[in-house]
Amino acid sequence: MTNRSLLQALSLPLLAGVVASVSACASEAPTQDRSSRTGSELTAPTLGSVTSFAVLGGSTVTSTGATTVFGDLGVSPGLAITGFPPGLVSGGATHAGDAVALQAQSDVTTAFDALSAQACDVDLTGKDLGGLTLTPGVYCFSSSAQLTGALVLDAAGKADAVFVFKTASTLTTASNASVAVINGGSDCGVFWQVGSSATIGTGTVFAGSILALASITLTTGAKVSGRVLARTGAVTMDDNAVALPTCAKAPVDAGVPDAPPSNDAATPDAAPADSGTVPAVDAGSPNDAGTDATTDADAGACDGISDAGASDAASGTN
Secondary structure, three states: OOHHHHHHHHHHHHHHHHHHHHHHHHHHOOOOOHHHOOHHHOOOOOOHHHHHEEEEEOOEEEEEOOOEEEOEEEEOOOOEEEOOOOOEEEOOOEEEOOHHHHHHHHHHHHHHHHHHOOOOOEEOOOOEOOOOEEOOEEEEEOOOEEEOOEEEEEOOOOOOOOEEEEEOOOEEEOOOOEEEEEOOOOHHHEEEEEOOOEEEOOOOEEEEEEEEOOOEEEOOOOEEEEEEEEOOOOEEEEOOEEEOOOOOOOOHHHOOOOOOOHHHHOOOOOOOOOOOOOOOOOOOOOOOOOOOOOOOHHHOOOOOOOOOOHHHHHHHOO
8 A cells, every 4th residue: 555545545444534523513602603703893783863863752752750862862752851850961961852852863773774684693592682692793582582580791801791681572671680780891881682572570670772673662660871863753761861881991001092982972971870770780690690690501502692612612622
């Protein structure tokens, strides 16, 4: 046997084993390879003029009790805003069916469509978000999404980390649920695109901008660090606090100029988002809340949530 023939005889079985291993892992992988991009490479939608709005309704905006809105409050194409006072708008203006609100609704539609076009990294259909710790990415639900308990979003040290949640129908949180961004990220990078309506449960402490096709309801005492943006329906509030998010800055030694992120430019300086009226979203959620329970060990080594790198590490040793 020649040297070439001997080499071929030895190489073919080894190659076949490698191909079989890669194919098995690929069959379990999510629809998009999350290893190909990082949280800072995900696309955050351009908000345009809606950047300064904490609350924007389509048909009406109504409030009961001492709701406080830190930022602009508006409605379009509807005209009715009720409950202010006793509700309070701080650090922003009220726009009832005017040109500013109309343009903001146009920009909400643009941002909504941009989120719709995002490719899914992980399909969470049928899973409760409560108890999960997720890294930056695009998470999708083919029907409704439910949050019971604490959801932790780990930015892994990236100030510009982006988390996108897309639900085909509703988003609902149970009472006293929470969403917390940890490890250097900010609420500015969290977006919830809702195919119909969202309901934020009593006492929930929520992070991120909600863009709903229909309506958004904040039940008694719910607090949002982000934006509440309903395209066609009503925004209904009850003794709530909604504040524009405070955007994190990159570390000084990261080589990034220490200039405010673009979102800060449109955020009223007087809006006391961290004044204590609205607790920091992660203040009531310990950083380890649910972390140990979220490895999703039964989902396999390639499920793309917390153990997604296991198969990559194995193949790299060969």
